[in-house]
Amino acid sequence: MQGAAPDRPKRLGFLFCLLAVTLxxxxxxxxxxxxxxxxxxxxxxxxxxxxxxxxCFWIWRTA
Structure with missing residues (x-):
């Protein structure tokens, strides 16, 4: 279960970036x-x- 945890913040940050670019x-x-x-x-x-x-969210979560 712990091995899958780091992927979720990266996907969430990517979705935020994608939303911002789309808007x-x-x-x-x-x-x-x-x-x-x-x-x-x-x-x-x-x-x-x-x-x-x-x-900022992307950097904070992936650091």
């Missing part, structure tokens, strides 16, 4: 499916923060 791609193309009423500049800042958080 940033959709927002920069003008398809704001997730954030509708917020201006695009604020939405991009939010996605940037999500990317930074995902990277």
């Amino acid at each position: 940033s791609t959709d927002l920069t193309e003008g398809n704001m499916f997730f954030i509708v009423v917020i201006e695009q500049e604020i939405a991009l800042l939010t996605v940037g923060a999500a990317i930074a958080l995902a990277i």
Whole structure:
């Protein structure tokens, strides 16, 4: 059971990164499916923060 434990944080970090990249791609193309009423500049800042958080989470869990 302990041998399978390190893979879970890596997969979770990868999913966070994938989500952040997907959101940033959709927002920069003008398809704001997730954030509708917020201006695009604020939405991009939010996605940037999500990317930074995902990277920090990835580093913290894999260290």
